[in-house]
Amino acid sequence: MKISKIAAATARRLFGLCQVNGQLDDNKLRDLVSKLIAAQPRDYRAILAAIQRLTRLEAARRSVVVESATPLTASEGQQVTAGLAKDYGDNLTIEYKTNPELLGGLRIKVGDDVLDGSVKGRLDRLSKAF
Secondary structure, eight states: OOOOHHHHHHHHHHHHHTEETTEEOHHHHHHHHHHHHHHOOTTHHHHHHHHHHHHHHHHHHTEEEEEESSOOOHHHHHHHHHHHHHHHOSOOEEEEEEOGGGOSSEEEEETTEEEEOOHHHHHHHHHHHO
């Protein structure tokens, strides 16, 4: 569905109203969607589609995958969680995985951001430089 600029701007503005302290408030979002469906303003389907896209992007931004060569200890996991919370805020869904191919270090994927501090990643970057 092609979304007009006006509908996209309206969706962004309404989505911004559903956030409290930088975090998405599910109850406000539910109320907003139900009010939009009840009122049916002009181009409301496009606005709902844009809000759905923004919500999906926000959920992806809140999911984190932490890969390490060996299982992390509890204290290491807490350090990683604290660092991610400082940079990306609270309310993150963190999944820890073990990937022996990394050889060492961590690869952290937060939404579309990939923070690769693994030995394998460094070797790959070094081989591409030559």
